[in-house]
Amino acid sequence: MRGATLERPAQEEGDGDGLWAAIGEPSRRRIVDVLLVRGESTPSGLAADLPFTRQAVSKHLGVLDRAGLVEGRRAGREMRWAIRPERLDAATKEMRAVADSWDRRLRLIKEIAEQIHAEQQQGKQSKEKEQR
Amino acid sequence: MAEDRIERETLIDAPPDVVWGVITKPEQIKRWFSPEVELDLQQGGEAAFIFPEHGHKIEARVVHVDEPRAFAWRWIHVEAPELGAANSTLVEFTLTAEGEGTRLRVVESGFTEVEWPPERDAAEVRAAHIEGWDRHLGDLDALLGASEGVAS
Numbered sequence: 530m531r532g533a534t535l536e537r538p539a540q541e542e543g544d545g546d547g548l549w550a551a552i553g554e555p556s557r558r559r560i561v562d563v564l565l566v567r568g569e570s571t572p573s574g575l576a577a578d579l580p581f582t583r584q585a586v587s588k589h590l591g592v593l594d595r596a597g598l599v600e601g602r603r604a605g606r607e608m609r610w611a612i613r614p615e616r617l618d619a620a621t622k623e624m625r626a627v628a629d630s631w632d633r634r635l636r637l638i639k640e641i642a643e644q645i646h647a648e649q650q651q652g653k654q655s656k657e658k659e660q661r
Numbered sequence: 662m663a664e665d666r667i668e669r670e671t672l673i674d675a676p677p678d679v680v681w682g683v684i685t686k687p688e689q690i691k692r693w694f695s696p697e698v699e700l701d702l703q704q705g706g707e708a709a710f711i712f713p714e715h716g717h718k719i720e721a722r723v724v725h726v727d728e729p730r731a732f733a734w735r736w737i738h739v740e741a742p743e744l745g746a747a748n749s750t751l752v753e754f755t756l757t758a759e760g761e762g763t764r765l766r767v768v769e770s771g772f773t774e775v776e777w778p779p780e781r782d783a784a785e786v787r788a789a790h791i792e793g794w795d796r797h798l799g800d801l802d803a804l805l806g807a808s809e810g811v812a813s
Contacts, residue, residue: 628667
């Protein structure tokens with residue numbers, strides 16, 4: 530979600546947790562994906578595109594709405610829903626931060642283990658030399 | 662990332678028993694994670710990762726120990742009297758011998774099960790949680806920077 534230029538409203542700062550729960554769920558991710566492609570859609574439209582019932586779509590949209598990831602406007606009998614790109618950007622950034630943390634930890638684990646292993650090998654080699 | 666999990670892996674030029682030591686011995690965990698570590702290495706054992714400079718303590722519980730193949734814990738993200746799926750995520754390490762080395766894989770999952778409290782305080786606690794790790798690990802990265810090119 531590069532290029533999202535909208536400022537996050539002040540009251541939503543630090544509120545990354547609801548975002549995470551909302552977007553981590555695979556079915557909701559699919560709804561988000563379809564909305565990104567279509568720009569705007571109704572629960573019926575989404576249910577036609579996805580293997581979910583209209584009721585299931587509405588439930589997921591409710592979770593996404595509470596997390597601030599989508600916004601709806603009334604158009605006739607149905608609501609039309611669209612992604613709020615700045616909020617989606619915040620959610621993906623948070624997930625990336627956790628993934629980056631694990632990358633760093635694994636890199637350190639690798640360095641430490643390889644250092645210990647190299648030292649053990651050296652110790653073995655000098656012992657063998659002594660015995661010769 | 663379409664699922665409720667983060668998966669990462671790396672290939673290490675050291676046998677599984679060496680890698681096992683690095684991820685399970687408190688004196689080694691201190692080198693890649695928190696400056697202070699408490700760990701009772703058995704199923705159900707209590708653990709704590711402590712960052713004294715940030716006054717922060719992450720409590721965890723060991724859920725699986727299978728030396729030298731698998732090690733898993735759940736750690737608490739939300740203050741609660743009892744640790745469970747609603748306030749913690751699961752971290753699983755898997756070690757697989759590959760040639761003379763080890764493939765180490767880590768999966769953190771369960772983010773969607775956590776009932777993140779809506780109030781701002783708790784959100785900030787958790788944000789500090791992640792930032793605290795990053796800051797500390799950033800420091801370590803800088804210290805170890807000289808050897809980075811050799812290892813990776």
